[in-house]
Amino acid sequence: MPHIDVELERLKTKLLEMWDLVEYQLQSGREAMLNADQELAKLIVKRDKKVNQYDLKIDRMCENFFALFTPVAVDLRMVLAVLKINANLERIGDTAEGIARFVQKLDSPVDSQLLELTQVLPMYEEALAMFAECRVAFISNDPKLAKALIKRDKMLNKIYRKSDAVATKFMQENPNKISEALAILSIIKKLERVGDQVTNIAEEIIFYREAKFVKHKQDKKKKKD
Amino acid sequence: MTNSDINRLKDKAFHIFGIFCTFIGLVVLAIFLFDIVVEGVGRINWDFLTSLPSRRASRAGILTAWVGTLWILVLTTLIAFPLGVSAGVYLEEYAKKSRINNFLEINIANLAGVPSIIYGLLGLEIFVRQMRLGGSLLAGALTLSLLILPIIIVTTREAIKAVPRSIRDGSYALGASKWQTVWNQVLPASFGGILTGIILALSRAVGEAAPLIVIGALAYVPFTPSSPLDEFTVLPIQIFNWTSRPQEEFLTNAAAAIIILLIITFMLNGIAVYLRNRQQKKIKW
Amino acid sequence: MGKKTKLEAIDLDAYYGDFHALKSINIAMEEKAVTAFIGPSGCGKSTFLRTFNRMNDYIEGFRTEGQILIDNKDIYQKDVRVDELRKNVGMVFQKPNPFPKSIYENVVYGLKIQGVKKKSVLEEAAETSLRRAALWDEVKDKLHKSALALSGGQQQRLCIARALAISPSVLLMDEPASALDPISTAKVEELIYELKNDYTIVIVTHNMQQAGRVSDYTAFFYMGELVEFNKTKTMFTSPKDERTQNYITGRFG
Numbered sequence: 001m002p003h004i005d006v007e008l009e010r011l012k013t014k015l016l017e018m019w020d021l022v023e024y025q026l027q028s029g030r031e032a033m034l035n036a037d038q039e040l041a042k043l044i045v046k047r048d049k050k051v052n053q054y055d056l057k058i059d060r061m062c063e064n065f066f067a068l069f070t071p072v073a074v075d076l077r078m079v080l081a082v083l084k085i086n087a088n089l090e091r092i093g094d095t096a097e098g099i100a101r102f103v104q105k106l107d108s109p110v111d112s113q114l115l116e117l118t119q120v121l122p123m124y125e126e127a128l129a130m131f132a133e134c135r136v137a138f139i140s141n142d143p144k145l146a147k148a149l150i151k152r153d154k155m156l157n158k159i160y161r162k163s164d165a166v167a168t169k170f171m172q173e174n175p176n177k178i179s180e181a182l183a184i185l186s187i188i189k190k191l192e193r194v195g196d197q198v199t200n201i202a203e204e205i206i207f208y209r210e211a212k213f214v215k216h217k218q219d220k221k222k223k224k225d
Numbered sequence: 226m227t228n229s230d231i232n233r234l235k236d237k238a239f240h241i242f243g244i245f246c247t248f249i250g251l252v253v254l255a256i257f258l259f260d261i262v263v264e265g266v267g268r269i270n271w272d273f274l275t276s277l278p279s280r281r282a283s284r285a286g287i288l289t290a291w292v293g294t295l296w297i298l299v300l301t302t303l304i305a306f307p308l309g310v311s312a313g314v315y316l317e318e319y320a321k322k323s324r325i326n327n328f329l330e331i332n333i334a335n336l337a338g339v340p341s342i343i344y345g346l347l348g349l350e351i352f353v354r355q356m357r358l359g360g361s362l363l364a365g366a367l368t369l370s371l372l373i374l375p376i377i378i379v380t381t382r383e384a385i386k387a388v389p390r391s392i393r394d395g396s397y398a399l400g401a402s403k404w405q406t407v408w409n410q411v412l413p414a415s416f417g418g419i420l421t422g423i424i425l426a427l428s429r430a431v432g433e434a435a436p437l438i439v440i441g442a443l444a445y446v447p448f449t450p451s452s453p454l455d456e457f458t459v460l461p462i463q464i465f466n467w468t469s470r471p472q473e474e475f476l477t478n479a480a481a482a483i484i485i486l487l488i489i490t491f492m493l494n495g496i497a498v499y500l501r502n503r504q505q506k507k508i509k510w
Numbered sequence: 511m512g513k514k515t516k517l518e519a520i521d522l523d524a525y526y527g528d529f530h531a532l533k534s535i536n537i538a539m540e541e542k543a544v545t546a547f548i549g550p551s552g553c554g555k556s557t558f559l560r561t562f563n564r565m566n567d568y569i570e571g572f573r574t575e576g577q578i579l580i581d582n583k584d585i586y587q588k589d590v591r592v593d594e595l596r597k598n599v600g601m602v603f604q605k606p607n608p609f610p611k612s613i614y615e616n617v618v619y620g621l622k623i624q625g626v627k628k629k630s631v632l633e634e635a636a637e638t639s640l641r642r643a644a645l646w647d648e649v650k651d652k653l654h655k656s657a658l659a660l661s662g663g664q665q666q667r668l669c670i671a672r673a674l675a676i677s678p679s680v681l682l683m684d685e686p687a688s689a690l691d692p693i694s695t696a697k698v699e700e701l702i703y704e705l706k707n708d709y710t711i712v713i714v715t716h717n718m719q720q721a722g723r724v725s726d727y728t729a730f731f732y733m734g735e736l737v738e739f740n741k742t743k744t745m746f747t748s749p750k751d752e753r754t755q756n757y758i759t760g761r762f763g
Contacts, residue, residue: 002696002700003699003700003703003723003724004723063747064743064746064747067722067743067746067747068722068723068742068743068746069719069722069723070719070722321570322570389607391603391605391607392607392609392610394565394601394603394607395603395607395608395609395669395672396609396619396623397565397568397596398563398565398596398600398601398603398673399596399600399619399620399623399672399673399676400592400593400594400595400596400597400620400623400624400676401593401619401620401623402593402623405623409619409623410609413610413611414609414610
């Protein structure tokens with residue numbers, strides 16, 4: 001295998017390791033939220049440092065790659081994509097950490113009615129599924145899969161948009177559980193961000209494979225109308 | 226007439242003048258050749274080539290002369306080739322820039338311009354008298370070798386110089402010594418050029434009469450030489466001899482011998498040109 | 511670094527007559543790594559490269575002061591035999607310079623001048639070296655055809671095979687790809703990347719990207735001085751000396 005491909009492969013492998021770690025963080029966040037598991041939440045916060053280390057490491061690797069190999073065309077887009085995906089993964093990692101911090105504020109498992117009403121669990125499931133799917137799209141260099149992901153983000157947005165009203169209503173009915181509801185509301189906000197970040201990653205995958213910008217397409221369409 | 230018209234006219238004028246100059250030599254040569262061929266070609270036959278010289282023009286042949294020329298050619302090659310090539314290799318590859326070497330180089334260049342009769346006198350003193358070789362083939366070959374050595378040295382050096390530095394570097398870098406590099410790389414690569422130079426030098430030697438006359442080569446030798454120490458004659462001397470006879474028939478003989486001599490030199494030159502072309506085609510640096 | 515030092519210069523000065531070509535160079539190069547020498551023309555990098563197999567010996571007026579060590583042995587000592595030295599230190603030149611002989615003769619030349627005559631040994635060495643130089647498949651059917659009929663890139667790989675045939679441990683390369691087209695250049699670079707597993711390689715290059723792609727360490731020379739020597743990564747992302755920075759970013763002078 002040519003030298004440049006060996007280095008690209010190393011870069012990809014590193015990114016996938018980080019991906020796995022972040023996915024694990026997100027899953028642990030869900031676990032911690034359901035069980036109000038303080039220990040686990042603490043662990044997640046601690047592990048985020050590791051995610052940050054990956055972020056730095058991959059940044060450095062990309063810098064070296066640019067300096068040593070002066071990549072062009074598909075190689076260039078690949079490294080650019082890795083660089084941006086890395087940033088997004090780091091943010092998702094931060095999100096998991098953020099969720100863990102909210103979990104730390106809970107003193108008992110979340111009210112099942114609240115979970116039911118806000119649909120936070122299906123939302124979490126969907127975010128996790130999208131994240132996993134995105135990883136598949138990256139490994140298999142599949143822009144179609146990536147495009148499908150962008151559409152799936154709408155469901156998260158829907159739940160998010162309703163969440164304010166639902167939470168307000170719940171808080172009015174259960175004034176003793178306001179802090180709990182606020183925490184869930186924040187988690188929902190975080191999950192919405194995860195959806196956006198997965199979308200960003202998917203766009204990077206499309207850019208890397210097809211050299212097409214997908215992001216901000218809506219803006220252009222609006223201008224035409 | 227404008228300035229550029231005048232310039233164009235000058236250009237044209239020189240063009241025509243140039244053609245004239247180029248042709249003048251060729252035309253004279255052509256007339257000369259034509260004259261010789263007309264006179265001599267009828268005389269060339271098998272007997273002419275295989276007969277010994279004779280006082281009677283119609284029976285005289287050039288057997289001893291061309292056999293002598295052949296002997297001289299071979300002997301001169303055997304003597305001049307190793308000497309000249311070795312000297313050329315030394316000067317080009319081994320000699321450091323020193324005063325002695327500078328002196329040698331200048332003198333070799335000068336020697337190439339020394340008139341051939343002077344070489345003859347030198348040969349007479351050294352080979353014929355001091356070394357007591359007499360008017361033998363060996364003395365003649367040695368004298369002619371001296372004559373063409375400078376030419377061989379100079380052409381050898383040119384041919385060696387044309388071998389690029391990179392070939393030598395490649396050889397040295399693999400651990401080869403100077404001798405191994407010269408023997409395995411430089412000489413094979415320059416061999417075509419060296420050979421061309423030697424053949425051209427020989428074709429000059431073949432035509433020389435003066436130095437051989439001085440050392441005592443005879444026009445009348447009634448036998449073909451069988452060893453390097455035998456007396457001999459060569460074509461140019463035979464021709465010289467015949468042209469100084471009063472009888473008309475001997476002039477015809479001379480013309481015929483000239484044709485043979487020319488054929489030999491043209492052949493040598495032809496081989497040289499062929500080798501040079503082949504070399505150029507084979508090796509592109 | 512940690513690894514073994516293979517090539518070393520200690521306070522090395524070199525002169526061409528009155529010209530001071532190298533000024534007290536100190537450097538230690540790691541075994542089985544690729545070190546690139548970069549710098550503007552006339553900075554002394556080629557001169558320095560050639561001190562490691564003493565190719566400068568043939569230049570009149572050239573002399574050195576200081577030490578050049580290979581495996582901790584000073585190669586400018588009187589008891590060092592240059593032909594032995596060059597068996598250990600192979601060299602590849604800027605312009606492909608195959609001998610005007612057959613491909614086979616080119617590869618076995620080094621062995622032949624060492625006196626190896628056995629045909630089986632020579633043939634095996636030829637095949638091994640050509641394979642190592644990634645040329646075997648392209649030339650195996652025409653080993654006895656002229657090497658000059660090969661393309662420039664193939665010729666250069668032949669020259670590498672020729673150098674490998676005498677099994678050196680060090681390979682010096684003087685701008686080995688500067689006369690080649692991009693595809694051939696890529697092939698030669700791949701080869702260097704492969705070869706560094708077994709050889710200590712020093713490469714002089716004018717091509718900054720090439721230095722980045724193939725080398726582990728980079729040395730920047732300027733006006734006969736070694737300005738900076740560091741890991742290539744470090745050199746190309748954060749050089750310490752401003753002159754290095756200016757040179758590698760193309761802002762020189």
